[in-house]
Amino acid sequence: MRLYLLALNPTDSVTEGFLPAADRLGLAVTVLTDQPDAHRTAYRHLAAPPEVLPCEVRDFREVVGLVSRHHAPDAVFSNSDHLQTQTALAAEYFGLPAKDWRAALRAKNKAQLRRHLAAVGLDTVxxxxxxxxxxxxxxxxxxxxxxxxxxxxxxxxxxxxxxxxxxxxxxxxxxxxxxxxxxxxxxFLAGELHTLETLGDGTRRHVLGGFRTRISPPPHFVEEALEFVPEHPRPVVDQVLAQLDALGVGLGACHTEFVVQPDGRARIIEVNYRAIGDQCDLMLARLLDIPFFEHVLRVHLGEPLPAELGARTGRHGHNRAVLADRAGTLTAAPAAQEYEKDGVQLVYRPFRTVGEHHVHHRTNRDYLGVVWAVGDDRRAVDGAVEAFLAANRWEITP
CATH class of the missing domain: 3.30.1490.20 (ATP-grasp fold, A domain)
Known part of the structure; x- marks a missing residue:
C-alpha cells in the first residue's frame, strides 16, 4: 500500500513520528514537497528513507497530476497546517478517505472560522x-x-x-x-490558554486530553511551556467539541487552542486540523502509551478506530521550550539526547544547530530546542525538566 505524504519543510512530527509509523505499518511512502533536498537530508538516518519527489504542493492540481503519473495511491495525507485543504481535495479526487475540504479551509482561514461559528450561533467574536x-x-x-x-x-x-x-x-x-x-x-479573548487533542475516523472520536499552555507576557504570544491535562472539565470539552462539529472536523488528528473565561465559557482561539507539534505529539504518544501515529495513518487508509484506545492513565507530561532572547549566532547548545532516570523519561531535541544565525522573531520561531519529560510523579517530571535546563547552556553571540 502506498501513502503520499505532502509536506513543506521537514518536521519532527513526520521524521520521528509518521514515517516510522508508516514503516511499522508496511506502507511504501512517497513524500511530495517543494523542498526535496531538505527532506532527503532529514531522512538520511532513517532505516528505510521514503521516496521524495519535488512538487508544488500548495496547488492541489499539481498534486493530483503527479500522483496520477506515479503509483496508484492508497492514502493522501499531510500534517502541515498549510496543506490540509490541498490534501483533502487530492484525496477526494482519488476516492480515498479525506477530510472535508471545507472544514480544512475553515480551520486554516481564521476569518472564515470566526464567520462560520458566528453564523451557526455557537460563538461570535x-x-x-x-x-x-x-x-x-x-x-x-x-x-x-x-x-x-x-x-x-x-x-x-x-x-x-x-x-x-x-x-x-x-x-x-x-x-x-x-x-x-x-x-x-x-x-482579545482573555482567559487561561488550553488545548484539546482529538482523534477521529469520521464516525468515532476520541478525546486524548489536552495541555495547559503558558505563554509569554504581552504583546506577543509565544508558547513557553505545556503541561498535560488528562481531562478538562466535561462542560468545557462539550463546548469545544460542539464547535469542532460545527466546523466539520472529524477525520484524523486535531489540535484546538481555546481559553476558558471566568463564567466557564470556552472560546476557541484557533483550530489546527493536524497533530500538535513541537514534540508534543511525540510526548503524547509516549505519555498515553498508544500507537498514536499509526492510528492517524490508519484512519486515512479508511480503517476505523477501536472503541477503546487503551491509553495509559495517571501520568504527567511537561514540555518546555528553550527560547532565544536575542538575535545572533548559536555558539553553544546541547546535542539531541534521550534517557530515563528515576522513573522519568526525558527527551531533548534541538531546533537549531550550532553555527546558525537567526533574527529575533518573538514567536515560536525563536525555539532553540524543546525538552520534555513523562512519568508517573508530577514533581519528579517537573524536576527532571528543571534539572536538564540548569545543567545545560545555550549561548547566542550577537
Whole structure:
C-alpha cells in the first residue's frame, strides 16, 4: 500500500513520528514537497528513507497530476497546517478517505472560522478581515485587540495592541514582511490558554486530553511551556467539541487552542486540523502509551478506530521550550539526547544547530530546542525538566 505524504519543510512530527509509523505499518511512502533536498537530508538516518519527489504542493492540481503519473495511491495525507485543504481535495479526487475540504479551509482561514461559528450561533467574536493594502483607519475594533495573519502559524506576527496607533504600527510592520497576506483584527479573548487533542475516523472520536499552555507576557504570544491535562472539565470539552462539529472536523488528528473565561465559557482561539507539534505529539504518544501515529495513518487508509484506545492513565507530561532572547549566532547548545532516570523519561531535541544565525522573531520561531519529560510523579517530571535546563547552556553571540 502506498501513502503520499505532502509536506513543506521537514518536521519532527513526520521524521520521528509518521514515517516510522508508516514503516511499522508496511506502507511504501512517497513524500511530495517543494523542498526535496531538505527532506532527503532529514531522512538520511532513517532505516528505510521514503521516496521524495519535488512538487508544488500548495496547488492541489499539481498534486493530483503527479500522483496520477506515479503509483496508484492508497492514502493522501499531510500534517502541515498549510496543506490540509490541498490534501483533502487530492484525496477526494482519488476516492480515498479525506477530510472535508471545507472544514480544512475553515480551520486554516481564521476569518472564515470566526464567520462560520458566528453564523451557526455557537460563538461570535468581533473580528475584521483586512485585505492586503486595505486601510486600517476604516475599522473600529474593541481595544485591546489581537492582530494576526489570516492564515498564519506559530504565533508569527501575532500581537496584542492597545489602541489605534499601535494597531496601525503593527499592521504596517507585518505588511512590510508579508505584503500579500490578509490580516485579521479581533477582540482579545482573555482567559487561561488550553488545548484539546482529538482523534477521529469520521464516525468515532476520541478525546486524548489536552495541555495547559503558558505563554509569554504581552504583546506577543509565544508558547513557553505545556503541561498535560488528562481531562478538562466535561462542560468545557462539550463546548469545544460542539464547535469542532460545527466546523466539520472529524477525520484524523486535531489540535484546538481555546481559553476558558471566568463564567466557564470556552472560546476557541484557533483550530489546527493536524497533530500538535513541537514534540508534543511525540510526548503524547509516549505519555498515553498508544500507537498514536499509526492510528492517524490508519484512519486515512479508511480503517476505523477501536472503541477503546487503551491509553495509559495517571501520568504527567511537561514540555518546555528553550527560547532565544536575542538575535545572533548559536555558539553553544546541547546535542539531541534521550534517557530515563528515576522513573522519568526525558527527551531533548534541538531546533537549531550550532553555527546558525537567526533574527529575533518573538514567536515560536525563536525555539532553540524543546525538552520534555513523562512519568508517573508530577514533581519528579517537573524536576527532571528543571534539572536538564540548569545543567545545560545555550549561548547566542550577537
Amino acid at each position: 468581533r473580528a475584521v478581515e483586512l485585505a492586503p493594502g486595505q486601510p486600517v483607519s476604516g475599522i473600529d475594533p474593541p481595544f485591546p485587540c489581537v492582530v494576526k495573519p489570516r492564515e498564519g502559524v506559530a504565533s508569527e506576527d501575532v500581537a496584542l495592541v492597545a489602541d489605534a496607533a499601535e494597531l496601525a504600527a503593527h499592521c504596517a510592520a507585518v505588511r512590510q514582511r508579508r505584503p500579500q497576506d490578509a490580516l485579521v483584527v479581533e477582540e
